[in-house]
Amino acid sequence: MAIKRHTLSFVMIVSIILLIACIFKNVWMRNDLFIMGVNFIYDYQTHGSSPVVNVIQNLISLLCNPIGVGILLIPYYLITKRKLQAIVFVSYVIITTFIIAVMKQLFQDT
Numbered sequence: 001m002a003i004k005r006h007t008l009s010f011v012m013i014v015s016i017i018l019l020i021a022c023i024f025k026n027v028w029m030r031n032d033l034f035i036m037g038v039n040f041i042y043d044y045q046t047h048g049s050s051p052v053v054n055v056i057q058n059l060i061s062l063l064c065n066p067i068g069v070g071i072l073l074i075p076y077y078l079i080t081k082r083k084l085q086a087i088v089f090v091s092y093v094i095i096t097t098f099i100i101a102v103m104k105q106l107f108q109d110t
Helices: 005-029 033-047 051-063 066-079 083-108
Strands: none
Touching (some): 051 066, 066 083
16 A cells, blocks of 8 residues: 555645644743753652543553564554554564554663
């Protein structure tokens, strides 16, 4: 299944608009979005949240790490008939999830 050309163009245009908006916001407000995000995370973590939100956050964190994604993709591999395509897809998703997990650790490390 190929991605249509107009879909890629739309994603590219939206990405460029968001990039320009972030640059404009940083210059106009003289406050980096990264610093605002770090301050928001710090405030959110210091004030705490409800136990239900904590359970949901822990579940999402568990399912979004490379091992959780790998376990979730095992049924996909077993059900599909195109095994080579499934192996490529599962490998791509696990490697991407691993890179995202490493990047999260790098950004969260103070």
